[in-house]
Amino acid sequence: MKLGKFPPWLALLMPAIVLLAAVVLVPLVLSFYSSFTSYKLTKPDTLYNWIGTFNYQKAAGDIYFWTAFGRTVLLLTVALNLEMVLGLGLALMVSKVTRGQRLLRTMMMFPMMFSPILVGFQFKFIFNDNVGLVNNTLQSLGLTTTAIPWLVDAHLAMFSIISAEIWTSTSVFAILILAGLYAMPQDPLEAAKVDGCTPLQSFRFVTLPFLMPFIYIAMAIRSLDVARAYDIVQIMTNGGPARRTELLWTLIGRTGYVDAKMGYANAMGYISILLAIFFTVYFFRKLTAARAELGMAL
Amino acid sequence: MTHIIRGVSIAAILAGLAVTAQAQDFAGVTLEAKLIGGQQYEALYARIAEWEAATGAKVNVISKKNHFELDKEFKSDIAAGTTSWCVGSNHSSFASQYPSLYTDLTPLIPAEEVAAYVGANIAAATLDGKLVMLPRAQFDVSALYYQKSLYEDADKAAAFKAEYGYDLAVPTTWDQVRDQAVFFADPPNFYGTQYAGKDEAIVGRFYELVVANGGALFNDDFSPAFNSDAGKQSLQWFVDLYAAGAVPAGTTNYLWDDLGNGFASGTVALNLDWPGWAGFFNDPAASKVAGNLGVAPAPMGSAGVRTGWSGFHGFSVTEDCANKDAAASLVLFLTNEDSQILESAAGPLPTRTAVWDHVVAEAASDPFRSEVLAAFQETAKTAFAVPPTPLWIEATNLIYPELQAAILGDKSVDEALQTASDAVDELMREEGVY
Incomplete structure (x- = not known):
């Protein structure tokens, strides 16, 4: 019997390999193959129409694709850094609370429990120029007499989207950093105190280096999340107006499912994956360096 | 028997x-x-x-x-x-x-x-x-909803006539809509009109105005025909209203629900909208314009044709x-x-x-x-459906960002229509339409 020739370890791993191949490899290979075809959802026969690298060439020469690519990098950079700073502050403050910390930790996680679609609708209403909470507050306080177009203005629209992203995900950073704070040994901090370090110096040279591995893990996780940002943007602006908030996945989603051009959408998707790979590699290198600095195992 | x-x-x-x-x-x-x-x-x-x-x-x-x-x-x-x-x-x-x-x-x-x-x-x-x-x-075809009280105010009528040189009456042309929308507007508290500003919705509105102005969106072979005098005149109408502050600043993000709720809030004078809203607009529990609501057939463009995207x-x-x-x-x-x-x-x-x-x-x-x-029966007489091409939605996805770019001032009307026309032309060629 042929199966008997498999070494036992391979035979035992086979179910997992088959399962992984079915749910990961097959869709991956199929979508990669389709990126070399003119595949349209509404014309199934086009899946067999091989057009070489046409889709990749088209994406490479498409100014709107690269603008969306650049905007996604911008969103990633701004959102991740702000979330890190706010999450760090939140974690430091919560770690100092002596009573009701458990309740605070639970409350801190509330935004993560909302569906991104719901967050999108919520912030769409908050930033609505006519009936939105922000404009009505500003107008009631006499701070403005105009209707500020939060979701339309080139800069404010991205700001509004970044606000929604930050609101929903800062707690990811806060929770991970808080875990780092709990795991931190107190001896180095006490030694720094004895050596006459100010609280700021203790934070800068003792606490922060210890927290950096936790921060890089949070950054790696969130960079993958933000690089795939879709739901919130789709609801708030759908990439508009005039492509002012177009991100990679609003563009790719529209191309694939509304225009039905799945081959082209997959090609854009594969180019976009480079972005996620770059950020993941970058943050894992940083993580390794931070751990090495602390003398942790690599 | x-x-x-x-x-x-x-x-x-x-x-x-x-x-x-x-x-x-x-x-x-x-x-x-x-x-x-x-x-x-x-x-x-x-x-x-x-x-x-x-x-x-x-x-x-x-x-x-x-x-x-x-x-x-x-x-x-x-x-x-x-x-x-x-x-x-x-x-x-x-x-x-x-x-x-x-x-x-x-x-x-x-x-x-x-x-x-x-x-x-x-x-x-x-x-x-x-x-x-x-x-x-x-x-579905759209007719013009309006607030009746605006046309019963003698002071407004006199001020309008002094400024525009003709009597203030429920508009029958889109040029009159533009004049009156600018005249009535008092942002951020009150707007002259509003329009759907994204996706297929704005292209539909642009399409019907192009037809009303004597143009066409596509030629018979489905090559783009909207980069024409009628197309420019139509897009200019949207641009003028936005530049004058006669429409809400967020209108390029609005779809049907935003428009319906906006008009029901009593802050918009004139609203081209679908028949399904009539009951909602005239329901005192849901709408501030209930009891003050008039409905007129869709106005006409410069070619004497009514808008009638249906x-x-x-x-x-x-x-x-x-x-x-x-x-x-x-x-x-x-x-x-x-x-x-x-x-x-x-x-x-x-x-x-x-x-x-x-x-x-x-x-x-x-x-x-x-x-x-x-009002709707009159409008329905000359209503027209979207061009019968399987690439309609795909074409609208290429056109609407350019219309928005012109409305928001990122591009001139000429640039926006040229870019949109080139993109649709490329799509049609790529899909082997011609």
């Missing part, structure tokens, strides 16, 4: 036999359906039980979503080859995208039944010679359906006179000639309803 009674009895027996035959025809058949979802459609779906009782068939509704979501589901079904369900909700704006999905209903529906629908609707439901759907009583919902039968006769029977039932009378009682416009007559007669004692119907 005896002959008459005997004749009536025979007719009754034959009718009874016909019903029984119909009931036996589809016994044991189960039809799977994908229908548009929403509270306003449920009254009609409640009638499905009657059809089941009459035919012995069963209907299993396997999906209920809005048309945009259904559209994505249909495309996925076509891609996966899972199209053996039988009845699907369809829409005139989406229908041309699924050339292989739905069957031709002509051999399945008696010709005299087809003739009972409004001819223009049947023409728009016929693509490449195939009758791909039967229209339900959800016909669409309608319908039901189709899939090509892969195993029981096309049963499915066609259900589709006919859901769009027959009784069904359309039921649906149109809540406000939507019918697509059967006899039901139009019925609705108009019913509304005779209600002045508001009569005004609404008169």
Whole structure:
């Protein structure tokens, strides 16, 4: 019997390999193959129409694709850094609370429990120029007499989207950093105190280096999340107006499912994956360096 | 007399036999359906039980979503080859995208039944010679809603005449709409008008204005025709209103619900909108313009043509359906006179000639309803559907960001239309349209 020739370890791993191949490899290979075809959802026969690298060439020469690519990098950079700073502050403050910390930790996680679609609708209403909470507050306080177009203005629209992203995900950073704070040994901090370090110096040279591995893990996780940002943007602006908030996945989603051009959408998707790979590699290198600095195992 | 009674009895027996035959025809058949979802459609779906009782068939509704979501589901079904369900909700704006999905209903529906629908609707439901759907009583064309009190204020009338040189009256042209919208606007508290600002919606509005101004969106071969004087004149209208602050600053992000709720909030003077909103706008519990609401036919463009972008919902039968006769029977039932009378009682416009007559007669004692119907009936006379190309939605996705860019001042009207026209031309060539 042929199966008997498999070494036992391979035979035992086979179910997992088959399962992984079915749910990961097959869709991956199929979508990669389709990126070399003119595949349209509404014309199934086009899946067999091989057009070489046409889709990749088209994406490479498409100014709107690269603008969306650049905007996604911008969103990633701004959102991740702000979330890190706010999450760090939140974690430091919560770690100092002596009573009701458990309740605070639970409350801190509330935004993560909302569906991104719901967050999108919520912030769409908050930033609505006519009936939105922000404009009505500003107008009631006499701070403005105009209707500020939060979701339309080139800069404010991205700001509004970044606000929604930050609101929903800062707690990811806060929770991970808080875990780092709990795991931190107190001896180095006490030694720094004895050596006459100010609280700021203790934070800068003792606490922060210890927290950096936790921060890089949070950054790696969130960079993958933000690089795939879709739901919130789709609801708030759908990439508009005039492509002012177009991100990679609003563009790719529209191309694939509304225009039905799945081959082209997959090609854009594969180019976009480079972005996620770059950020993941970058943050894992940083993580390794931070751990090495602390003398942790690599 | 005896002959008459005997004749009536025979007719009754034959009718009874016909019903029984119909009931036996589809016994044991189960039809799977994908229908548009929403509270306003449920009254009609409640009638499905009657059809089941009459035919012995069963209907299993396997999906209920809005048309945009259904559209994505249909495309996925076509891609996966899972199209053996039988009845699907369809829409005139989406229908041309699924050339292989739905069957031709002509051999399945008696010709005299087809003739009972409004001819223009049947023409728009016929693509490449195939009758791909039967229209339900959800016909959409837009008329002009306005706040009556604005036209009863003598001071406003005098100020308007002094500024624009003609009497202030409910506008009959789009140039008058622009003048009056700018005149009435007092942002951020009150706006002259508003328009749908993204997706297919803004392209639809642009399309109807181009036609009203004597142009066309596409040539006969579907090459772009909107980069023309009529196109520029139309886009300039949108740009002028935005630049003057006569429309809300966020209008380029608005879709139908934002527009409807905005007008109901009493902060907009003139609003081109669909018939389904009439009841909501005149409901004191939901709308601040209730009791102060007027409805006029859609204004005309510079070519003396009314705007009239129209669409309608319908039901189709899939090509892969195993029981096309049963499915066609259900589709006919859901769009027959009784069904359309039921649906149109809540406000939507019918697509059967006899039901139009019925609705108009019913509304005779209600002045508001009569005004609404008169305005929409007048507009419907010259209404036109979207261009019959499967690339309609894809083309709108290329056009609308450019329209927005011009409205927001990122590009000039000429630049925006040139870019949009080039993009649509490239699409049509790439897809082998010409």
